[in-house]
Amino acid sequence: MPDLSNQQDPQNEAQLPEEILEQAALWLVTLADEEATDEDIQTFKQWQQQDIRHVEAVTEMQQTMGLFHGAQQTSHTHIASQIIEQVLTDAQLEEQNNSWSQPRNLLLLAGMAILLALLSWQILPTDYWLADSRNDSQDWSEQVLSDQSQIHMSGKTAYNVKYNADQRIIELLQGNILVDVAKDAHRPFIVQTRFAKIKALGTRFIIHHSDQRTTLIMLHSATEVAPVEINQHAVIVKAGQQVSIDEHGVGSALPIQPSLLDEAWQQHALVVDKMPLGQVLDILQSYQSRTLHYRTEDLQHIQVSAILPLNDSALTLLQQSLDIRIDKTLLGQIKIEAKK
Structure with missing residues (x-):
C-alpha cells in the first residue's frame, strides 16, 4: 500500500x-x-x-x-x-x-x-x-434556467448546468429531478449521468440517479436514451414508460401511470410497482440523513409495490410489510437485510 x-x-x-x-x-x-x-x-x-x-x-x-x-x-x-x-x-x-x-x-x-x-x-x-445546484436530503426546490426550462429537485441532489450555443446539458451527479423542458429548435436538451445520455424529445420526465443506476420515468412525450458504459443503440422511451440504465445498458421498458407518478412527486411520495427492494433503497438513500447499508444482490428477490412517503417513515413501512430486518449500527448507519 x-x-x-x-x-x-x-x-x-x-x-x-x-x-x-x-x-x-x-x-x-x-x-x-x-x-x-x-x-x-x-x-x-x-x-x-x-x-x-x-x-x-x-x-x-x-x-x-x-x-x-x-x-x-x-x-x-x-x-x-x-x-x-x-x-x-x-x-x-x-x-x-x-x-x-x-x-x-x-x-x-x-x-x-x-x-x-x-x-x-x-x-x-x-x-x-461544488455543483452548480444542490439540494439536501429532506428539501424540495426548483430552478428556472436561462431558457425557461424548469428543474425540480428532491432529496440529496446535485447537478451542473452546461449551456452553450449548440446544446443544453444538465450533468446530474446524484439525486432526483423532475424536468420541464422549454422548446428550443436549435439546441437539444440533454441530461447526462454516469450511466446514460438522455436527450429530450418532449417536455416532462423524472430521473432518479444513484451510484448503481439511473431510472427514467416518462410523464409526457418521449426521450432518446443512450447508455454510456457499453456499446448499445439508443432507444426511444415514451410517455407511460420507465427504464433503468446501469453498467449493463438500458433495461426493458416497464409500463407506468404518468398521472399517478406526477401526483406522487407533488405529494412528496414515491410510487413503485414490483420494483426490486435494492433499487427502491437506492432511491430512498437520497432522502435519508443516515447511510443505508445493504447488499443489493441479497434483496433482489424482494419485490415492492407501494406508495412510500419520502421521509424516515418509508423504512418503517417497508419493515412492517416485508420480510426484512432493519438495525442501526455503531457507526450510525441503518443496516437492512432479508430475514433468514
Whole structure:
C-alpha cells in the first residue's frame, strides 16, 4: 500500500510549497465536516481562484483520497486495519528519523480524516458541494434556467448546468429531478449521468440517479436514451414508460401511470410497482440523513409495490410489510437485510 505521507515526486514538491499543501489539507478536512456551510464553500472557491497552485494542491489531495474510493464496495474492516497499520508504521519511522514536520503531520491528519470517512461509508463529496445546484436530503426546490426550462429537485441532489450555443446539458451527479423542458429548435436538451445520455424529445420526465443506476420515468412525450458504459443503440422511451440504465445498458421498458407518478412527486411520495427492494433503497438513500447499508444482490428477490412517503417513515413501512430486518449500527448507519 502506498505511503500517504509521500505522494509527491520531487518536481511536484518544487511547484507546491508546503504552506499550500497544508492549506489544501485543512480545506478538504473542513469540507468533509457535515457542518460545512455555504460560506465555507464560497470561501474555498475564492481560495482556489487566487492561485493555480491552490487547484493543483487540492487535486493532489483528492488523488490521495482516490486510493480509498474503490474500497467502498469491498471489505471495509480489512482495508481499514491495513490503513491504520500503515499510518502507525509511518509515524514510528518519522519519529525515529526525527524528521517529523508540521505540514506532513497535517497531511497525516487529513489521511486519518479520510479513514474516518471510509469507516462511515462516505468519501469526501466535493462534486456535491461544488455543483452548480444542490439540494439536501429532506428539501424540495426548483430552478428556472436561462431558457425557461424548469428543474425540480428532491432529496440529496446535485447537478451542473452546461449551456452553450449548440446544446443544453444538465450533468446530474446524484439525486432526483423532475424536468420541464422549454422548446428550443436549435439546441437539444440533454441530461447526462454516469450511466446514460438522455436527450429530450418532449417536455416532462423524472430521473432518479444513484451510484448503481439511473431510472427514467416518462410523464409526457418521449426521450432518446443512450447508455454510456457499453456499446448499445439508443432507444426511444415514451410517455407511460420507465427504464433503468446501469453498467449493463438500458433495461426493458416497464409500463407506468404518468398521472399517478406526477401526483406522487407533488405529494412528496414515491410510487413503485414490483420494483426490486435494492433499487427502491437506492432511491430512498437520497432522502435519508443516515447511510443505508445493504447488499443489493441479497434483496433482489424482494419485490415492492407501494406508495412510500419520502421521509424516515418509508423504512418503517417497508419493515412492517416485508420480510426484512432493519438495525442501526455503531457507526450510525441503518443496516437492512432479508430475514433468514
